[in-house]
Every structure is written in structure tokens, then in C-alpha cells.
Amino acid sequence: MFWVLTKTSVTLGTRAAGWVRTMGSHQLLVPPPEALRKPLSVPKRLLLGPGPSNLAPRVLAAGGLRMIGHMQKEMLQIMDEIKQGIQYVFQTRNPLTLVVSGSGHCAMETALFNLLEPGDSFLVGANGIWGLRAAEIAERIDFQALPPPLPDTQSRLKSELPGFPPASLCCLNAHDSSRYQCLLLVDSVASLGGVPVYMDQQEHGESGEFLCEISAIPFSVPILGIDILYSGSQKVLNAPPGISLISFSDKAKHKVYTRRTKPISFYTDITYLAKLWGCEGKTRVIHHTMPVISLYCLRESLALISEQIALEKGDKRVPETAVTLFANRPMIP
Amino acid sequence: MFWVLTKTSVTLGTRAAGWVRTMGSHQLLVPPPEALRKPLSVPKRLLLGPGPSNLAPRVLAAGGLRMIGHMQKEMLQIMDEIKQGIQYVFQTRNPLTLVVSGSGHCAMETALFNLLEPGDSFLVGANGIWGLRAAEIAERIDFQALPPPLPDTQSRLKSELPGFPPASLCCLNAHDSSRYQCLLLVDSVASLGGVPVYMDQQEHGESGEFLCEISAIPFSVPILGIDILYSGSQKVLNAPPGISLISFSDKAKHKVYTRRTKPISFYTDITYLAKLWGCEGKTRVIHHTMPVISLYCLRESLALISEQIALEKGDKRVPETAVTLFANRPMIP
Numbered sequence: 001m002f003w004v005l006t007k008t009s010v011t012l013g014t015r016a017a018g019w020v021r022t023m024g025s026h027q028l029l030v031p032p033p034e035a036l037r038k039p040l041s042v043p044k045r046l047l048l049g050p051g052p053s054n055l056a057p058r059v060l061a062a063g064g065l066r067m068i069g070h071m072q073k074e075m076l077q078i079m080d081e082i083k084q085g086i087q088y089v090f091q092t093r094n095p096l097t098l099v100v101s102g103s104g105h106c107a108m109e110t111a112l113f114n115l116l117e118p119g120d121s122f123l124v125g126a127n128g129i130w131g132l133r134a135a136e137i138a139e140r141i142d143f144q145a146l147p148p149p150l151p152d153t154q155s156r157l158k159s160e161l162p163g164f165p166p167a168s169l170c171c172l173n174a175h176d177s178s179r180y181q182c183l184l185l186v187d188s189v190a191s192l193g194g195v196p197v198y199m200d201q202q203e204h205g206e207s208g209e210f211l212c213e214i215s216a217i218p219f220s221v222p223i224l225g226i227d228i229l230y231s232g233s234q235k236v237l238n239a240p241p242g243i244s245l246i247s248f249s250d251k252a253k254h255k256v257y258t259r260r261t262k263p264i265s266f267y268t269d270i271t272y273l274a275k276l277w278g279c280e281g282k283t284r285v286i287h288h289t290m291p292v293i294s295l296y297c298l299r300e301s302l303a304l305i306s307e308q309i310a311l312e313k314g315d316k317r318v319p320e321t322a323v324t325l326f327a328n329r330p331m332i333p
Numbered sequence: 334m335f336w337v338l339t340k341t342s343v344t345l346g347t348r349a350a351g352w353v354r355t356m357g358s359h360q361l362l363v364p365p366p367e368a369l370r371k372p373l374s375v376p377k378r379l380l381l382g383p384g385p386s387n388l389a390p391r392v393l394a395a396g397g398l399r400m401i402g403h404m405q406k407e408m409l410q411i412m413d414e415i416k417q418g419i420q421y422v423f424q425t426r427n428p429l430t431l432v433v434s435g436s437g438h439c440a441m442e443t444a445l446f447n448l449l450e451p452g453d454s455f456l457v458g459a460n461g462i463w464g465l466r467a468a469e470i471a472e473r474i475d476f477q478a479l480p481p482p483l484p485d486t487q488s489r490l491k492s493e494l495p496g497f498p499p500a501s502l503c504c505l506n507a508h509d510s511s512r513y514q515c516l517l518l519v520d521s522v523a524s525l526g527g528v529p530v531y532m533d534q535q536e537h538g539e540s541g542e543f544l545c546e547i548s549a550i551p552f553s554v555p556i557l558g559i560d561i562l563y564s565g566s567q568k569v570l571n572a573p574p575g576i577s578l579i580s581f582s583d584k585a586k587h588k589v590y591t592r593r594t595k596p597i598s599f600y601t602d603i604t605y606l607a608k609l610w611g612c613e614g615k616t617r618v619i620h621h622t623m624p625v626i627s628l629y630c631l632r633e634s635l636a637l638i639s640e641q642i643a644l645e646k647g648d649k650r651v652p653e654t655a656v657t658l659f660a661n662r663p664m665i666p
Contacts, residue, residue, distance in 0.1 A: 029424050032639035033417035040632055042398045043407055051402045051622055063626050064397025065375045069384045070574060074376055084366035091362050101575060102435045105600045105621040133599065140597045234622060241403065242434060242575060242624025264473045264597055266466065267438045288438040289384055289567060291575025293396050294627060300373055306365035 052234040052241045055297070056304055059239060062296040070290035078299050079277060079290075085302025086245045089237070090229055096248040098277035099298065100268060101291050104232035105133070107244035110268040111197050111228045112137050114256045122146070123189065141264060190225045195252050197228040227252040233294070239301040243294045385567040385574045388630070389637055392572060395629040403623035411632050412610060412623075418635025419578045422570070423562055429581040431610035432631065433601060434624050437565035438466070440577035443601040444530050444561045445470050447589045455479070456522065474597060523558045528585050530561040560585040566627070572634035576627045 047054050055063075068075055079099075086097050100107045112134065116122060122143045124131045135145035186196040230246040233239040248256065248270065256263075256270055263269050267288065275285035380387050388396075401408055412432075419430050433440045445467065449455060455476045457464045468478035519529040563579040566572040581589065581603065589596075589603055596602050600621065608618035 028421075030421050030426060033414065033421055035414045036418055036421075036632075036636040036639045040395060040398070040411070040629060040636070041407075042401055042629070044399065045401050045405065047400060047402055049402065051404065052400050052625055055400050060397055060399065062373060064393055065373070066377065066393065067380060067385050067388050067573065068375055068378050069380055069382065071384065072378065074374075078373070081366065081368040085369055088361075088363050088366055088369075093363060102439060102600065103621045103624065106435060106439075109598060109600050137599050140595050140599060232622060240400065240624065240626040241622040242627050262473050265442060266470050266473060267435065267442050288436045289565060289574040291436065291573065291624075291627070292385055293573040293630070294575050294624070296373060296375070297626070299369075303369040303373070306369045 053236070053238055055240065056238055056301070058304060059297050059300045062300040063240065063293055065293070065296050067292055070292050071284065071286060075290065075292065075295075076278065076284060078295060082295060082299050082302060083277065083279075085299065085306060086247060088306055089302065090245070090247050092229075092247055092249075094247045094249055094253075096250075096253045096270070096274055096279050098246060098273055098279060099295065100230070100244040100246050100273070101288060102244060102268075103242055104230070104244050106268065107230035107232070107246050108134060109137055109265065110244075110246060110270065110273075111230055113141065113263045113265045113268055114270045115195060115197070115228070115252065116141060116143055117259055117261060118142075123194075186225050190227070195227045195255055196225065197230075233298050233301070237298075237301055238304070239298040240294060243291055243298060245298075386569070386571055388573065389571055389634070391637060392630050392633045395633040396573065396626055398626070398629050400625055403625050404617065404619060408623065408625065408628075409611065409617060411628060415628060415632050415635060416610065416612075418632065418639060419580060421639055422635065423578070423580050425562075425580055425582075427580045427582055427586075429583075429586045429603070429607055429612050431579060431606055431612060432628065433563070433577040433579050433606070434621060435577060435601075436574055437563070437577050439601065440563035440565070440579050441467060442470055442598065443577075443579060443603065443606075444563055446474065446596045446598045446601055447603045448528060448530070448561065448585065449474060449476055450592055450594060451475075456518075456527075519558050523560070528560045528588055529558060530563075566631050566634070570631075570634055571637070572631040573627060576624055576631060578631075 045054075082099060083097050086099070087093060090097065100110050102110075108130075112122075116138065120143070122138045122145050124135045124138075124145045138145040189196050227249040228247070230244055231237065232241060233243050233245065234241040237245070266272070272285065272287045274280050275283070276287040276290075278284055378387075415432060416430050419432070420426060423430065433443050435443075441463075445455075449471065453476070455471045455478050457468045457471075457478045471478040522529050560582040561580070563577055564570065565574060566576050566578065567574040570578070599605070605618065605620045607613050608616070609620040609623075611617055
């Protein structure tokens with residue numbers, strides 16, 4: 001590089017000249033940070049709270065694998081395997097199943113940005129921080145989210161919300177104590193023609209145990225009547241945080257694909273993501289650069305789950321909650 | 334887990350009972366995918382095209398480090414080091430400098446979603462796929478992007494756009510041949526009170542060489558007069574794709590912080606991200622779960638750049654282009 005720098009100092013004016021020297025030069029506006037001279041050190045921590053979980057050795061190892069191109073055939077193969085893994089943990093055959101290149105909040109926006117259109121009403125199905133977040137997202141794109149507490153039975157939904165239109169959406173969250181109420185609402189909203197969205201998110205700060213349940217309890221998108229389900233990649237799924245899993249039923253897909261307007265976000269436009277992820281035939285359309293290494297890790301965590309390793313290690317309290325939940329489900333009005 | 338399953342089969346009805354067995358059971362709707370039984374195999378590839386680049390051993394190794402909590406003090410320290418590293422490669426002291434938890438397109442939306450408000454006009458400063466993408470993002474949030482070719486001098490900007498308001502924005506991309514035109518427009522727009530945004534993105538498919546220039550050439554946000562700069566983490570920065578670097582000048586920050594309306598995206602709302610990244614004092618506010626492993630890798634790539642390793646290995650043609658660019662810059666009308 002130095003021959004270029006030499007040439008430059010002759011050609012350029014004073015202001016520019018400093019800039020064509022190396023960035024390590026003393027003429028820089030900002031010198032190389034001292035803090036970056038230290039080696040990166042990461043302590044050993046047992047992670048049981050909100051946030052990521054300790055990774056299995058196989059998932060950790062995947063994080064250190066060499067890079068390949070995000071549209072090379074081996075990467076497309078890995079993406080196909082991930083799709084199958086998500087269909088397995090979600091227990092769905094929804095073809096529109098893929099990974100969003102962002103954390104759980106990005107997936108929340110992916111669900112709401114793609115589904116909500118002017119004329120839709122929007123229901124936030126439970127209390128807690130995630131309900132508030134969903135309500136705030138709705139408000140930002142000009143939707144009035146109905147405040148909690150919400151009617152939790154079909155008859156109360158009908159009587160208290162007589163104007164509830166068939167295309168309406170129900171946004172449900174997995175806030176600890178309200179999970180059961182959420183699943184009641186799924187039934188009520190679906191029976192009125194709505195599109196239930198289920199958010200597998202954890203409550204921050206209130207509890208030391210994990211609350212994201214995907215892969216910790218048996219979970220089925222079609223049997224539970226959920227039209228859109230998403231989940232972060234961390235916690236029980238045991239991949240690093242930063243990407244999310246999402247699945248749209250054919251009903252939800254139809255609503256999205258027959259929109260009169262484009263969703264406001266290009267980055268999370270599910271019609272583009274579907275083409276990138278090969279959900280519409282074999283042709284792939286480049287949309288954004290895939291988070292290659294994160295996808296390696298997710299692939300390995302899904303492989304571990306499909307071998308039941310993650311399930312066997314799951315917290316027993318979560319399956320217990322599941323038992324109560326499923327046992328009471330026949331009582332849904 | 335099996336004691337739970339036994340209890341369940343007694344308690345539940347037929348439909349639910351199948352679901353509380355392990356996910357590996359033959360009663361599952363979707364069996365464990367065969368494809369996930371194979372070990373993950375990643376071929377050796379020399380990556381010179383669009384997309385990610387081959388990672389340095391130190392960056393690769395960071396991808397395999399153990400997980401820590403995304404709000405633990407060691408992680409906050411790593412985030413601080415990353416901020417300093419970005420300030421170094423961008424050559425800026427902008428306090429509002431941080432990482433967006435998404436690819437370059439997510440950062441593009443972060444810039445435009447936060448800046449654009451009803452009443453602003455929007456200029457796309459160059460041809461190419463990235464200009465079209467920026468125009469499409471603008472259109473989705475109800476902004477009329479002015480089509481290329483655009484006036485590339487201040488006098489033509491004034492004569493052709495007499496109504497150009499002071500708060501207007503200029504969106505510039507780094508499409509190969511139009512980079513020089515972009516930098517001309519930066520000056521023109523800034524002198525008229527606009528907020529120039531510079532996108533360090535590569536053109537897909539047209540060229541075999543990398544076009545993202547951050548860290549490959551000396552680059553200065555304040556000297557070039559750029560108010561918002563973002564870059565993906567891949568290519569010359571040599572971190573895995575999936576996260577992005579972004580920096581707002583005080584002028585751009587002022588425009589964002591005095592908005593009359595909230596930006597449409599909660600995920601990319603820079604006022605929340607600023608609090609998460611400690612850009613407003615020491616108090617951190619949880620916003621979303623950080624992509625911990627990706628941040629390890631970025632920290633290491635920034636450390637390498639600050640040790641000039643990445644710069645020394647840079648393609649000589651990029652510095653050559655820089656020389657031409659900077660040499661001609663005094664001629665800007």
C-alpha cells in the first residue's frame with residue numbers, strides 16, 4: 001500500500017493528504033483505540049436468566065467454521081435444512097417458514113408490518129412488556145391497539161367488540177402468567193376470521209427462568225390454530241441471539257400476498273424473504289446478505305433438537321406448565 | 334422429562350396427548366428431518382465476489398467463544414470497544430455511533446426510518462441497485478424519491494430543485510462508478526442544509542471486486558461532510574455478515590431527536606439504540622437481545638484493522654481510486 005501513499009502526498013492538497021496515509025498514522029483524527037489492543041476475553045458464566053443461554057459444544061463449534069458465500073449452493077442447502085428444522089420444532093408443514101435476519105423484535109415487526117393494513121383492527125392479547133411493545137409497534141404504523149385486559153372468550157369478544165372485522169389480527173404474547181389466556185384468545189380470534197400471531201418471547205427481568213417455550217415443550221402451529229409464529233433463536237433453541245424463526249400459515253400468507261399496499265419495511269418484506277429462502281420454488285432471489293455464521297449455529301442447534309438432546313435437557317417446569325395448559329384446553333369456550 | 338409425559342397421557346384427551354410426547358415420537362406431525370442427521374460441512378472457498386469475505390483466523394476464533402449475557406458487564410465493555418473501533422474506521426468522534434442488529438439493508442432502513450418525516454424531501458444520489466432500493470424504501474413510507482440522474486452540482490441542485498427545503502435528505506450509495514458523483518452531492522446537499530447519508534454498500538453481481546470501501550481506504554465522516562454513514566460488517570471490515578455499523582453526526586442526531594413523530598420501526602429506533610449502546614451516559618436501557626457472537630467477531634475485526642493488518646492486505650486498486658477521488662475533490666463547484 002505504501003507506494004500509493006507516496007504518490008498521494010505529491011498529488012493531493014494538505015487536507016486530503018493526511019487522509020491517504022494509513023489509518024495508523026498520527027495524523028488521524030481518531031487514533032486506534034487502546035481498548036482494542038487487549039485480547040478479547042470472555043468469562044465463563046452460567047446463563048439462566050433472560051437473554052441467551054449457554055451454547056452446546058456443537059453449536060459453539062459451528063460459530064468458528066470458515067465463511068462461505070451467502071448465495072453459494074452449500075449455503076442454500078444449509079438454509080433448506082434450517083427450514084426443515086424450523087418446521088420440525090414448530091410442528092408445521094407451512095411452506096412459508098424461514099429465518100428473519102434480526103432478533104425477536106425484528107421478527108415481531110416482520111409479523112406485524114407484513115400483516116397489518118389500513119382497515120385492519122389490532123388486538124394485543126395479554127399484558128406484560130411484550131404486549132406493550134406490540135402495541136407500540138402498531139401505534140407507530142397508525143394502528144390503534146386495544147388495551148389490556150382483553151375479552152378472553154369468544155362470546156365476550158363478540159359482545160365487547162361488535163365491530164371486530166373478519167380480517168382483524170390478534171397479537172399474542174407469551175408473558176408468563178398470560179400464556180394460557182393467549183391460547184384461549186387464539187381460538188376466539190381464529191373462529192371470528194382473524195389471524196392469530198403468537199410471540200414466543202420471554203419477559204425480561206421478572207423471572208429467573210426461561211419463558212421461551214419453543215422446543216422445551218411440544219408445540220404445534222396447526223393444532224394450536226396459530227397462523228403466524230415466531231421465536232428468537234436463543235434460550236431453549238440454544239443458538240446465539242440475533243436471528244429469528246418465523247412461520248406463516250397459508251391463511252396468513254394469503255392475507256399478506258393479497259395486500260393492497262406494500263409493507264413499510266423492505267428488509268422484512270416476507271414476499272422477498274420467501275424468494276430468498278426458496279419458499280416459492282427453486283429460484284432464489286438475492287435480497288440482503290445472509291448472516292452466514294449465525295445460520296451455521298442455528299442449523300446445529302436445530303440438528304441437536306431433532307436428536308432430542310436439547311429436549312432431554314429442558315427444564316421440567318416448562319413441560320409441567322404445558323401439561324396444565326393442554327389439559328385445560330378442551331374447556332375453551 | 335419422561336415422568337411428565339407419563340402423567341400427561343393420563344390427563345389429556347386424544348388430540349393433545351400426542352403432543353406431549355417427545356418431539357422425536359412417531360406421532361409427530363412433522364418427523365425429525367433426515368437432512369439434519371448429517372454433520373454440517375462447509376467447503377473451503379476463496380471469497381472475492383459480492384457478499385462476505387474470508388475471515389481472518391482471529392475473527393473466526395471469536396465466533397467459537399462461549400456465550401455471555403447480552404447485558405452483562407463484560408458484554409457492555411465489548412460494546413464500548415466496538416463503538417471506539419467504529420469511530421476509528423469511520424474517523425469520527427460522533428457519540429451516536431453503534432451497531433445495528435441486522436444486515437446493511439437494515440442499517441439503510443435505520444438511517445431512512447429515523448430521518449425521514451412528513452414534509453422532508455428525499456434525494457437518491459446515484460443509479461444502481463442501492464439507489465433503487467433506497468427509493469423503494471422511501472416509497473414504502475410515503476416519500477417521493479427523486480429519480481436519477483440527479484443534479485450533481487450545487488448550482489444545478491438549486492436551479493432544478495427550487496423548492497428543495499433545508500431539512501431535506503440526500504441518500505447516497507457507493508455504486509462503483511457513481512461514488513465520485515455521490516461525494517459531489519454530499520457537498521451540495523450539506524451546503525443547502527440537507528443531511529447527507531452515505532451508504533457503503535456493494536453492487537451485487539456486476540463486478541468481481543469488493544466495492545465496500547470502509548477500512549480499505551482512509552475515510553472520514555466529518556471531513557467528507559457526511560452526516561450519517563453506515564456499512565455492513567462483511568467485505569473489507571472482514572467480520573461475518575448480519576450486523577451493521579452506523580454513525581450519526583450531531584446535526585443528524587438533532588434532526589432525529591426533534592422529530593414530531595416517532596419513527597415507524599421500534600427495532601431500529603435510534604433513540605432506543607442510543608440508550609442500549611450507552612451513547613447517552615452510562616445508563617443502559619434494554620431494547621432487544623444483542624447478537625452476542627456476531628459482536629465478538631466484529632470486535633476482533635475492528636481490533637485487527639486498528640492494528641493495520643486488514644489495511645495492509647487491502648486491494649491496491651481501492652487506494653488508487655481513493656487517490657483519484659481525493660485529488661479531484663478540490664474541484665467540487
